[in-house]
Amino acid sequence: MQNIENTLLRIREITGDVVSTGLSEDNISKYLTEKVHYSHVNQEEVSCPICHEDYKNGDKIGRMVKCGHEYHVDCIKRWLLIKKLCPICRTECSN
Ligand SMILES: [Zn+2]
Ligand SMILES: [Zn+2]
Known part of the structure; x- marks a missing residue:
């Protein structure tokens, strides 16, 4: 079980001020393939x-459909709710 506090801290570290430019819960699955x-x-x-x-x-691992980077599903979902881009390469999740 990963440390949720650390994850949120890290998201803030990378994204700076948290503004709501993230995806909705429904949209996240379009940009993520899940595997175990x-x-x-x-x-x-x-x-x-x-x-x-x-x-x-x-x-559970979530793989970004566009760039192929992988994260814990829980981590990347939490991330994408805040920012709709890949934390590593910053590829944007958009059509
Ligand atoms: Zn993680
Ligand atoms: Zn990426």
Whole structure:
């Protein structure tokens, strides 16, 4: 379970003042594909760029449809409600 306080802090760190330019709950699923994380032996540990926690078996991962960057589903959803762009490459979620 990732630390929600840290996640929100990080969102503020990157986006600055939180203005409501995010997506609605309904729209988020259009820009995100969800999968469940399973790590393999010999696979490098990968962590979520938002909360910096390593992905664990069974964690839900959300992949940005446009740029392919991956985050915890919970982290990226929370992010996209505030800002509709990818936290790493800043690709905007729009049509
Ligand atoms: Zn995360
Ligand atoms: Zn990206």
